[in-house]
Amino acid sequence: MFRLEDLVTVARRENNPKRKYLYVNPLQGKHIPVSPALAMGVFSETAARVRARYPGERLLVIGFAETATAIGAALALMAGNASWYYATSREDIPGAEYLFFTEAHSHATEQRLAVNGLDAAVAGADRIVFAEDEVTTGNTIMNIVGLLRERYQDQELRFGIVSILNSMSDTRLRELQEQGVYCDYLLRIPFQYRIDSVDRDTYLRTAAEPLSDSGAAVPVFRTEGYWNARLPAPVPEIRALTERFTEEAMGYLDPAGIPAGARVLVLGTEEFMYPGLSLGARLEQERPDLQVRFHATTRSPIEVSPDPDYPLHSRETLVSLYDRSRRTFIYNLERYDRVLAVTDAAPCPEGLGSLVAALRKHGNTNIALVKWGDFQ
Numbered sequence: 400m401f402r403l404e405d406l407v408t409v410a411r412r413e414n415n416p417k418r419k420y421l422y423v424n425p426l427q428g429k430h431i432p433v434s435p436a437l438a439m440g441v442f443s444e445t446a447a448r449v450r451a452r453y454p455g456e457r458l459l460v461i462g463f464a465e466t467a468t469a470i471g472a473a474l475a476l477m478a479g480n481a482s483w484y485y486a487t488s489r490e491d492i493p494g495a496e497y498l499f500f501t502e503a504h505s506h507a508t509e510q511r512l513a514v515n516g517l518d519a520a521v522a523g524a525d526r527i528v529f530a531e532d533e534v535t536t537g538n539t540i541m542n543i544v545g546l547l548r549e550r551y552q553d554q555e556l557r558f559g560i561v562s563i564l565n566s567m568s569d570t571r572l573r574e575l576q577e578q579g580v581y582c583d584y585l586l587r588i589p590f591q592y593r594i595d596s597v598d599r600d601t602y603l604r605t606a607a608e609p610l611s612d613s614g615a616a617v618p619v620f621r622t623e624g625y626w627n628a629r630l631p632a633p634v635p636e637i638r639a640l641t642e643r644f645t646e647e648a649m650g651y652l653d654p655a656g657i658p659a660g661a662r663v664l665v666l667g668t669e670e671f672m673y674p675g676l677s678l679g680a681r682l683e684q685e686r687p688d689l690q691v692r693f694h695a696t697t698r699s700p701i702e703v704s705p706d707p708d709y710p711l712h713s714r715e716t717l718v719s720l721y722d723r724s725r726r727t728f729i730y731n732l733e734r735y736d737r738v739l740a741v742t743d744a745a746p747c748p749e750g751l752g753s754l755v756a757a758l759r760k761h762g763n764t765n766i767a768l769v770k771w772g773d774f775q
Contacts, residue, residue: 401426401441403586406563408710411597413700420594421701422533423710424563428676429466429532430701430730431710432664432692435679441563441585442470446477448583449528449561453480458559459524459631462486463531463539464510465670465698467562468628471530472637472673474561481528481634483520487512487543488629488670489698490721495630498550500542512543513630514550520631526557533564534582535590537575544580559583566590602702605714609726609749610756617755618767622647625743625772628673641677648678648769649685652739659688661736664763667695668720668742669727674771675741696720696729696754703730715757720750729754734762745773 410423410430425431428438449458458481462471468486475484487510497511521527527547529540537560544558558580565584567575572582626632626640657663663682667675672695679693696717703711711730719725721744738758744750751768758766 401444401585403588406441406586407588407592409593409596410710411602411702413702420591420597421699422564422592423701424532425710427466427532427563428469428667428672428693429695430697430699432694432731432733435665435676435683435691435693438469438676438693439473439680442473443477445470445561445563445585446474446479448585449474449478449559450480452559452581452583453526453528456480456525457482457523459483459520459527461512461527461529462628463529464488465672467530467532468670469667469672469676470532470563472628473676474528474530475634476638476641482523483631484628484634484637485513485520485631486628486670490629490670492627492629498543498546500539500546510539510543512546516631521551521554521556523633526559528559528561531560531562533566534560534562534584535566536571537567537580537582541575541580564588566592597702599704599706599709601706602704605703606716609716609718609753610760611749612752612756612759614755614759617751620648620651620767620769622769622771627743627772628670641674644674644771645678645681648739648741649681651767651769652678652682652737654682654686657686657689657737660690662690662734663692663737664733664735664739665691665693666729666738666740667693668740668744669696669698671695671741671743671771678739678741692735694729694731696727698725698727700726700728701730715760716753717757718747718749718753720744720746720754723747723749729757732757732761736765738763738766739769740766741769741771743770743772746770
């Protein structure tokens, strides 16, 4: 059982008047490096809530980009009764059509849900369950519930919400339940829990422009059998393809050649999280003598502080591997003996150069990249 202090820290959004704070989960594997086994443990406990709530039902699980893509995929694979999974996205998928909705408090408000393949997924499920890291009001999810009900007016759709944290009021929870939308979660926290802690004077200035690296190129490997999590796919197919990715990537890592006690980072990119987390968990299982960590780059601009009780202490600005015009970030980088970045981007040179430069700035010299797909 996880405690509140295990799963909740509060950070300050950069230049966001809509909501100055956000919750940063130290065990989620997004902003803060974490043992993959600990992250999977959190997801497993959350999946148990889904399994208990909907026994015998076939579920379509939808994860929310970008923070909850790993959570959603893990829940779909762990719950035991999920038939389909995919995630919302902020990326442009060639040939895709979308339902558009927004997150009012986010730095990047536009969200989209691809409808390509959605009819088959809805037909093959008894209920749609949305997976999030933290739910405050449920408004964003109910926006998309409304769009889905409008699209499938002739069907009796059923919905659920599952999250690690929930800060809805009792009144709001009852309102949603009266609409047939059940909310399950690991921990309930008060609304705006500890948000005053971000009112401090010791935030650090960070570089606005990305670093660039003109040094030696890093090895780039490619795996086959790609699954694009932004489009619906049957859970058995997702499981098989993820296992194949993990096997191939483990071959590039060559675990037997890593010295005992070495520190290894598996790094995801933006929405592409679960495959890297799965790889890290596999390495940790096979080599318990290693110190394995996982986290991911992100679009979220968040303030950093030297205060020991604040969650984020360093930030590097990057060019996105997916789009050279986009700025992304990586937090709390450290030095590792091996770094394996994993992505489904066709990485632009500027993006890869800035990522390598940020890693090298923190003392990392043994760096490689594994590509799965190139969905663009």
